[in-house]
Amino acid sequence: MTPGNNGASTPEDDDPFGYLYADGQANGAQPPSGGYGYPNSVNRMRAVGERQYGQQAPPAAPAYGQVPQQQGAYGQPSAHYAAPETFPGSGGAPTAPQQSARGADGGGRGRGPNTKGLLIGAVAVVAAVVIGIGVAMLGGGDDQSGDENQADSAPTQEQEPGEPSPSAEKSEDAEADLPTIDAKALQLGGSAALASDVEGAQADGGVYVTGFNQVGSSVTWAVNGIPKKGKYTLYVGYSVPGKDGSATLAVNGTASSAPVKLKNWTGADEGDYTKGWTKTYNYIELNKGTNNIRLSCEQGDQCDALIDQVWLVEGWKG
Incomplete structure (x- = not known):
């Protein structure tokens, strides 16, 4: 722009949004080629769910008649997938595979309950109960004999002073x-x-x-x-x-x-x-x-x- 020049000679050049008005369209104003109505802007609009941050863009669809490339053998996880807990700083479990407990036959069966330990515990409880009952019976017999001896040595309430005994x-x-x-x-x-x-x-x-x-x-x-x-x-x-x-x-x-x-x-x-x-x-x-x-x-x-x-x-x- 030179001194004395007040701008473009055409309305579409003066107003970037001239194409939105009827007079601008009449004068040949065209929408810009960039996105969002701004010149030279980059249009990055995508459908919802199409793009996920932190992941690589999915490969392009194969041409008609071509077999898509296999990402891994059947049953194997994809190289592009990793569990959330394995990301650094997530505090999850280590990524090393855990060894599963298997039986002696290798068939994947877990070890059964320790029935021998349970049997020993039950026998111990029964023995303790029997011993406790025996001690209580012996103690009760001693107390009873002591009460009888004490009653024999004391005068009864029915007996009056002077009555022979x-x-x-x-x-x-x-x-x-x-x-x-x-x-x-x-x-x-x-x-x-x-x-x-x-x-x-x-x-x-x-x-x-x-x-x-x-x-x-x-x-x-x-x-x-x-x-x-x-x-x-x-x-x-x-x-x-x-x-x-x-x-x-x-x-x-x-x-x-x-x-x-x-x-x-x-x-x-x-x-x-x-x-x-x-x-x-x-x-x-x-x-x-x-x-x-x-x-x-x-x-x-x-x-x-x-x-x-x-x-x-x-x-x-x-």
Whole structure:
């Protein structure tokens, strides 16, 4: 362009889009040969899906009558194809082929489950269960025997103090550990006296206390050698003539609220002292060393009884 020249002399040269207007077409304007309406532009338009980035362009279609070139043997992957995970940086598995597990016969069969290991595990579980049941049964038997022994050594709730029981019998151990006294060693008071004409007394020489059935009569035992302060059971050997009796008990000068029950446990006939020999007991508490135990006939007591022995057992037992 030179000075004074305002552009092309023809409208089509002045406006590249002149071919779009009627006057431009009338003046012979032609669309440009390039793409997208711009001169010399390259037309790269393709159908959707025809071109994929990152891959080589597919080979041109063979001419009519020619056999297309084979890209690989049957069953072999194409050289142009690769799985997405094999591209560099994809984080996929390595491209090296993995060896497949095959059986010994090479037939491609996988190895079966380890039935031998399963069998051993099952046998171990059964053995553990059997052992556990055996231990539980043995432990239950020991606990049960312990409960039975404990019940035998304790007085039952149905048994009242004074009621005779097998555990109230004197034993050599009781005589050795705690004092025992016969009637002739007791301190007598009131109308109480010694006698031996009624058979069945357990004291030395068959001696017993009689005349106890008068108010004010008493027998006193000054017992020595108590090993410790605590609970003890006092036993009294006696006989009644076929009827129940009672007496008052005092320990270290303090009267007990529970009377000494002189019941006809043997069921002897009235007046029969010979068949009426039995025993009774009371629960008491003693101090360590010397203690004073007194049985007396007080107002309201039925004291018609013979007394032959008195002894102690540690603890409250029946």
